[in-house]
Amino acid sequence: MFEESPHSNKRDLVSIDVLSNARIEELLSFADEISQNLRAWSALCPGLILASLFYEPSTRTRLSFESAMLRLGGGTIGIADPRSSSASKGESLADTVRIIGGSYADVIVLRHPSEGAARHAADYAPVPVINAGDGSHEHPTQTLCDLYVLRRSKKKLKGLNVVFCGDLKFSRTVHSLAYALARFGAHLFSAPQTGLEMPESILRRLKEEFGNEPTKLASFPPKDLKDFPKIDAIYLTRPQRERFQEKEKKEEAAYLRLERKLFTSDAFAEAILMHPLPRTEELPPEWDQDPRSLYFQQASFGVPVRMAILAYCLGRKEFGKELPLPKNGELYRSELGLRCSNSNCISRAETRYTQSCFRLFFQKTFSMRCEYCEMESNPSFWGLQSNRLAWPISAKPIPPTFDADLVLFNNIEELRAQDFDLSPSH
Numbered sequence: 136m137f138e139e140s141p142h143s144n145k146r147d148l149v150s151i152d153v154l155s156n157a158r159i160e161e162l163l164s165f166a167d168e169i170s171q172n173l174r175a176w177s178a179l180c181p182g183l184i185l186a187s188l189f190y191e192p193s194t195r196t197r198l199s200f201e202s203a204m205l206r207l208g209g210g211t212i213g214i215a216d217p218r219s220s221s222a223s224k225g226e227s228l229a230d231t232v233r234i235i236g237g238s239y240a241d242v243i244v245l246r247h248p249s250e251g252a253a254r255h256a257a258d259y260a261p262v263p264v265i266n267a268g269d270g271s272h273e274h275p276t277q278t279l280c281d282l283y284v285l286r287r288s289k290k291k292l293k294g295l296n297v298v299f300c301g302d303l304k305f306s307r308t309v310h311s312l313a314y315a316l317a318r319f320g321a322h323l324f325s326a327p328q329t330g331l332e333m334p335e336s337i338l339r340r341l342k343e344e345f346g347n348e349p350t351k352l353a354s355f356p357p358k359d360l361k362d363f364p365k366i367d368a369i370y371l372t373r374p375q376r377e378r379f380q381e382k383e384k385k386e387e388a389a390y391l392r393l394e395r396k397l398f399t400s401d402a403f404a405e406a407i408l409m410h411p412l413p414r415t416e417e418l419p420p421e422w423d424q425d426p427r428s429l430y431f432q433q434a435s436f437g438v439p440v441r442m443a444i445l446a447y448c449l450g451r452k453e454f455g456k457e458l459p460l461p462k463n464g465e466l467y468r469s470e471l472g473l474r475c476s477n478s479n480c481i482s483r484a485e486t487r488y489t490q491s492c493f494r495l496f497f498q499k500t501f502s503m504r505c506e507y508c509e510m511e512s513n514p515s516f517w518g519l520q521s522n523r524l525a526w527p528i529s530a531k532p533i534p535p536t537f538d539a540d541l542v543l544f545n546n547i548e549e550l551r552a553q554d555f556d557l558s559p560s561h
């Protein structure tokens with residue numbers, strides 16, 4: 136899997152990380168060219184087939200991808216309801232994409248409720264896999280649509296001031312967009328609904344990898360606007376209730392509602408209003424006539440942007456040469472039992488087809504992230520395979536360099552099950 140994947144030369148779009156800033160700009164420029172005349176591109180992908188595999192509901196993403204492929208001269212097949220596929224008989228995602236990518240289709244667009252599903256599918260599918268939303272993890276193609284609208288309206292992507300507002304915990308569109316904007320040097324603000332704050336692991340990544348930590352606003356719009364910068368965009372999301380667990384359900388009070396009259400200050404005068412849609416109570420229709428409301432544009436540009444993405448993933452358009460983005464951290468594969476701590480991770484759903492795999496970081500403090508869902512895990516013990524001894528991390532920190540001998544455990548039962556003993560010196 137991953138580095139050794141037999142299909143490692145294909146252009147999967149599993150997270151926004153796989154595209155450099157330069158590549159993003161190239162894709163958006165190509166989408167601009169396409170949008171001049173959507174009907175002029177049918178010679179780009181004739182005879183190619185897109186399979187849309189949607190294990191979760193969708194209107195815009197699936198239909199705009201299918202429309203994009205048809206406009207490129209290709210064809211589409213798909214599953215819009217997993218109950219009508221062999222998934223309902225217990226077929227694994229790995230087997231499904233292996234078959235579909237074998238001879239049925241040339242590219243797979245996948246939406247799935249488990250975090251990391253697209254990365255896992257990419258390991259098994261012989262054709263490119265495009266992530267159309269994996270649990271609450273990422274939604275990179277929506278991010279390209281969002282960036283497209285931002286670039287058109289603000290004439291640049293660098294250094295924008297953007298406020299994320301609403302459910303920042305489960306909104307995958309927010310997560311991908313925050314990573315992308317951080318790379319473009321944005322100043323990010325967060326105005327989360329209480330209980331739906333951006334996850335710690337995302338905040339840490341923004342800070343440690345991109346040197347860009349969102350400023351959390353005490354209220355929104357802020358009460359004290361002295362020294363507050365001019366905001367370029369407000370990015371609002373609906374409550375992702377389908378992902379709420381008991382904790383969020385219990386905490387859920389009335390969700391915010393963005394009142395127009397509250398945004399009269401200079402700081403917001405030029406802010407465009409963005410929303411990935413669908414909207415619920417947070418975005419009243421009274422905003423629709425406001426020229427700054429660009430959410431319907433975000434959706435309609437989905438077609439040219441996804442035409443550019445398909446042409447790229449299918450190798451039908453020459454783009455500048457580029458080396459893959461460097462990945463930080465050391466890859467650690469766990470054969471001895473440590474599983475990802477996120478119960479919604481694909482590695483926990485498809486245990487027979489995935490091997491637990493993490494990236495270890497030994498910067499100021501030790502941290503590790505699942506290679507599928509990118510959530511952090513906090514193991515309690517570390518050990519050495521050579522002497523089968525283990526230590527509690529609280530008593531003896533993990534040595535600050537990666538060693539292939541290293542083994543990590545969540546708890547004492549796990550280490551005993553693998554015939555490790557606690558070191559007498561701990």
Ligand code: NCD
Nearest residue numbers: 195196268308373411412413
């Ligand atoms: C989003 C999604 O599915 O994450 N929808 C979309 O693709 N435009 C946002 C949402 O469902 O709230």
